[in-house]
Amino acid sequence: MKIKFVWLAVLLVLVGVFAIGCYTVLMHPQVQGEEEEAIEHSGAYYREHCTDCHGDYHSYPYGYYYGFYPDYYWSNPRWGHYYAYPWWWDRYWWDDDDDADYVPASEEKAERRRGLEPPYVPDTKTPASFINEPASRIEQQPAQIKGEAKPEAAKEQIKEEKPKDEKAQKRRKK
Amino acid sequence: MHSTSHSLCFLDVDVGVDSPEVIYMTGRSLLTIAVVLCLTVFYSFASNAQDLGVVDEATAGNFFGVGARAMGMGGAHIAVANDATALVYNPAGLARMKRIELSGALTHERLNNETGPPYGIRPAVGNPRTATGDGQIQSNTRLGSGAIVLPVPTYRGSLVFALGVNRVKSFDKTMRFSRKDGSYGIESESGGIYLWSLGGAVDISPNVSVGAALNFWDGTDNYSWLYEDWYEDDDLTFKYKYDDTIKDRYSGFNAKFGVRVQPNKFLIIGGTIDSPVTYTIDEDYTQKTDTIFYEPEDYWVRDRYSDKAEYKISLPFSLGLGVGLNFGNLLLASDVHYTDWTQMEYKRLWDMAEANRNIKDSYTDALRWHVGAEYLFPAIGTTLRAGYYQNPLPYQSMWIKEDRDYFTGGIGFLVDQVMTVDLAWVYGSWELNDFDTEIAEKYTTNQILLTTAYHF
Numbered sequence: 001m002k003i004k005f006v007w008l009a010v011l012l013v014l015v016g017v018f019a020i021g022c023y024t025v026l027m028h029p030q031v032q033g034e035e036e037e038a039i040e041h042s043g044a045y046y047r048e049h050c051t052d053c054h055g056d057y058h059s060y061p062y063g064y065y066y067g068f069y070p071d072y073y074w075s076n077p078r079w080g081h082y083y084a085y086p087w088w089w090d091r092y093w094w095d096d097d098d099d100a101d102y103v104p105a106s107e108e109k110a111e112r113r114r115g116l117e118p119p120y121v122p123d124t125k126t127p128a129s130f131i132n133e134p135a136s137r138i139e140q141q142p143a144q145i146k147g148e149a150k151p152e153a154a155k156e157q158i159k160e161e162k163p164k165d166e167k168a169q170k171r172r173k174k
Numbered sequence: 175m176h177s178t179s180h181s182l183c184f185l186d187v188d189v190g191v192d193s194p195e196v197i198y199m200t201g202r203s204l205l206t207i208a209v210v211l212c213l214t215v216f217y218s219f220a221s222n223a224q225d226l227g228v229v230d231e232a233t234a235g236n237f238f239g240v241g242a243r244a245m246g247m248g249g250a251h252i253a254v255a256n257d258a259t260a261l262v263y264n265p266a267g268l269a270r271m272k273r274i275e276l277s278g279a280l281t282h283e284r285l286n287n288e289t290g291p292p293y294g295i296r297p298a299v300g301n302p303r304t305a306t307g308d309g310q311i312q313s314n315t316r317l318g319s320g321a322i323v324l325p326v327p328t329y330r331g332s333l334v335f336a337l338g339v340n341r342v343k344s345f346d347k348t349m350r351f352s353r354k355d356g357s358y359g360i361e362s363e364s365g366g367i368y369l370w371s372l373g374g375a376v377d378i379s380p381n382v383s384v385g386a387a388l389n390f391w392d393g394t395d396n397y398s399w400l401y402e403d404w405y406e407d408d409d410l411t412f413k414y415k416y417d418d419t420i421k422d423r424y425s426g427f428n429a430k431f432g433v434r435v436q437p438n439k440f441l442i443i444g445g446t447i448d449s450p451v452t453y454t455i456d457e458d459y460t461q462k463t464d465t466i467f468y469e470p471e472d473y474w475v476r477d478r479y480s481d482k483a484e485y486k487i488s489l490p491f492s493l494g495l496g497v498g499l500n501f502g503n504l505l506l507a508s509d510v511h512y513t514d515w516t517q518m519e520y521k522r523l524w525d526m527a528e529a530n531r532n533i534k535d536s537y538t539d540a541l542r543w544h545v546g547a548e549y550l551f552p553a554i555g556t557t558l559r560a561g562y563y564q565n566p567l568p569y570q571s572m573w574i575k576e577d578r579d580y581f582t583g584g585i586g587f588l589v590d591q592v593m594t595v596d597l598a599w600v601y602g603s604w605e606l607n608d609f610d611t612e613i614a615e616k617y618t619t620n621q622i623l624l625t626t627a628y629h630f
Binding site: 006007010013014022023024025026027028076078079081082083084085086087088 | 256270272273274325326327328329330331332333376377378379380384386429431449550552553555588591592594629630
């Protein structure tokens with residue numbers, strides 16, 4: 001009889017975790033009013049860069065903050081690649097089939113294999129120190145990571161950078 | 175355990191004559207029956223004696239390490255498991271995995287048994303029943319594990335599923351003794367239980383993960399017992415030999431639940447609960463006895479008895495707690511596991527009331543504990559490991575001279591960012607004194623574990 005109660009308790013916990021919700025997010029919530037918009041990683045779509053909506057993305061980038069990892073995962077990229085870099089961030093090839101004939105140059109593939117960098121953030125907006133250091137080292141992080149307000153000029157810079165994304169331009173060649 | 179439930183059995187008795195003398199068959203048959211009955215009674219005693227006077231359930235307290243990284247660290251892995259072995263040690267650790275992993279392992283064990291007069295007592299001078307020095311070595315190479323881990327893409331947190339099979343219990347064992355009077359016994363056992371697991375883990379906060387695994391236990395235990403001895407008095411002299419085999423097939427289900435908490439970058443805490451597992455055991459056994467009479471006349475008797483049985487045994491809850499400390503490149507880990515073996519229970523056994531009373535009388539609760547360390551040399555992609563664990567025998571006995579303890583060491587390599595090769599060595603020893611049969615048993619084991627994992 002006791003066993004049945006244990007199983008019932010476990011079942012309730014599992015249902016609670018998965019049905020009611022928990023910290024883990026599998027799909028990005030749909031933005032009201034934008035349901036019909038197709039998501040293209042073109043550089044033009046505002047949701048391509050997580051920082052456009054999430055001001056604290058540099059502190060807690062989605063899919064990037066996996067608890068307190070030992071420092072060596074960060075300071076030694078090969079260990080970081082093995083343990084901490086999610087497989088779904090690998091961007092060796094284009095995601096969509098509509099450009100199947102396109103073969104990236106080796107430099108471009110190398111660029112995508114850098115690893116330990118959150119996706120969809122322009123290079124200029126992801127401080128190198130954050131990539132290589134654990135988030136717990138607050139004192140070593142740039143000002144915007146500490147939660148301070150970003151300079152206005154930075155926002156304007158984002159808007160200017162998007163059309164310059166060469167990868168996105170290649171995707172639009174048709 | 176040796177069951178005597180009778181579902182199908184047959185008894186063959188062959189009688190041969192080595193002497194040309196004419197013998198009255200009626201008298202010989204009565205003598206044969208009397209001796210066979212005596213041997214059966216003695217066999218029961220001998221069987222119990224070799225089982226240390228308790229119901230010797232091979233699955234109780236039987237821990238066989240999984241994974242070279244874990245065993246290099248003394249098996250202390252509840253808090254720090256972050257590979258496919260988390261299915262066995264703490265399913266919540268799966269949540270720390272971000273790459274698709276395919277892994278496999280081989281194990282090699284060399285068990286060395288030595289027997290002799292019991293330690294602590296002086297063998298009686300001139301006593302032919304005193305054991306002489308003897309022993310036996312048994313080596314086994316087995317497939318240790320195979321697993322695949324599939325992390326689900328997430329925007330935040332972690333969701334990971336895994337499927338694996340791991341050899342978690344080993345029945346490989348041997349023992350040989352001999353006495354001055356020429357009698358000897360050889361006990362051999364081989365096999366193990368594989369754990370087929372389907373598990374998953376999810377982050378429920380930035381630093382808290384929970385996980386569960388559904389387990390199917392499947393395995394075989396092949397046991398054999400060979401014993402040869404003499405009986406002699408003024409009227410009767412005969413030699414007899416047992417050659418018995420027992421084959422048990424185990425199957426059962428249970429679940430394991432785990433939690434992993436990392437309150438800061440230095441500390442990791444893990445906890446696990448193993449639900450009770452009820453094994454269904456299909457047993458085939460054969461008892462063969464050859465008896466050669468010399469007095470009052472020369473003839474021999476061959477007795478063969480086979481039977482099948484099915485019974486169940488339920489193993490109780492098991493609780494585990496682990497702590498990990500991370501200091502830069504140094505990782506320290508410690509685990510404790512608690513199981514109250516007196517709650518073990520036989521079911522569907524015709525004499526299960528007595529068997530269960532023996533469990534209450536003989537077994538005890540046991541605390542298995544592990545400590546280990548891992549140091550990383552990041553520049554050369556190499557880790558060194560060391561550990562220790564104690565795995566107490568789960569029953570009370572004055573015959574336990576030295577409990578089971580193990581020293582471990584290991585090394586690991588990261589190959590081209592996508593593959594690891596880990597090697598571990600485990601050395602263990604324990605000693606038993608059987609004062610009834612005046613035999614001391616000493617066991618040492620050397621295990622090699624080789625694990626490789628590929629990350630896609």
